[in-house]
């Protein structure tokens with residue numbers, strides 16, 4: 001579909017989106033572990049992926065993954081402690097990490113409780129220690145992303161300077177949120193071997209329409225995503241309502 005590279009999976013119901021995307025993640029994990037003995041997976045934050053994480057953390061899928069070979073990271077994090085209601089780590093812990101036999105030493109959260117620049121340093125050191133590098137850029141097996149109604153991905157918000165940052169991790173103050181975030185940057189997202197974008201609900205339909213129409217002028221952050229690896233979209237009909245034939 002013009003402007004929307006990669007494979008697009010659209011389902012009428014949310015539960016089907018969650019099941020299909022969770023099955024894909026389990027398959028990618030199995031393939032990565034078979035290919036190189038590990039699966040390095042950056043989770044998306046926000047509310048949307050919780051449904052996928054719950055399916056992934058429940059039998060049968062939970063028992064199809066060799067969690068001893070999995071390392072989990074985060075695409076971004078709010079600058080809050082890990083037990084804060086806004087923490088992406090807390091959301092992932094409740095929906096996935098507490099339900100699978102994944103060693104804590106292989107759960108690499110972004111230290112949102114630190115000063116932003118200290119959190120950036122710590123996470124950058126973690127990525128460079130744990131992941132293969134392309135030059136100075138860590139390469140994930142899978143990065144999972146959602147998007148906001150403004151087309152942001154991770155914490156790469158429209159109009160913020162983080163969109164141009166070249167180092168793998170950066171801190172960004174988001175004026176409309178009145179808050180700091182820590183996020184992977186485009187060089188890391190675009191170096192990933194596989195990227196999954198999970199978008200559901202009618203509030204995201206305009207963003208998907210914008211991506212498909214692909215305005216070269218003033219592109220949304222979601223439109224700047226150009227992974228060299230495989231890109232897959234998982235949408236429900238509500239988010240895809242402007243791009244599917246009636």
Ligand SMILES: O=C(O)[C@H](O)[C@@H](O)[C@H](O)[C@H](O)COP(=O)(O)O
Nearest residue numbers: 045046047048146147148153154
């Ligand atoms: O920290 C975050 O909030 C996420 O990483 C962010 O990029 C999220 O994917 C979008 O904001 C969509 O959030 P919802 O899934 O809650 O709509």
